[in-house]
Amino acid sequence: MSENTLFNRLGGNLLIASIADTFLVSLRNDASLSRFFAGYDQRRLRKVKQALASFLIEITDGPQKYRGPGLKATLERIGVTSADWRKAFGYLAAALDTVAAPNSEKTELLQRIYDRQPDLPEEEAVYNQAAN
């Protein structure tokens, strides 16, 4: 029953919001990833956080549908490489530790995201490198 969803076992909206928060802070604090957020004001960051939270709510079978372009379209558009993705995946795991998600729920969430891992390029597109 709905009682037993991963969303509820994780601790619901509050915990999901903390995961999204912690994860985004880590990405923005990483010197090799922060450029992806260059020029984002507070309003834009809030929108990203909300999109991320609703994505997490949906994949944990919580009470909200994610409506958006999706992981692959978004990450391809902004030029995320598979190496960036792996780094981010580590930050997501760390975020789950930070919010003290129980171990089996942590594993389950990471597995669900891993299963949706988009096929990203190894190398960043040249025009993105030039922008640095």
Ligand code: HEM
């Ligand atoms: C575990 C890996 C990742 C997950 C699960 C994830 C998840 C998401 C989701 C769900 C969105 C919202 C898409 C939407 O607009 O509906 C998003 C947006 C975004 N992500 Fe990630 N992401 C990951 C890795 C990364 C990496 C490596 C970067 C680069 C630092 C990144 C930077 C961004 C940015 C800048 C946006 C906002 C794009 C925009 O403003 O439209 N993400 N991400």
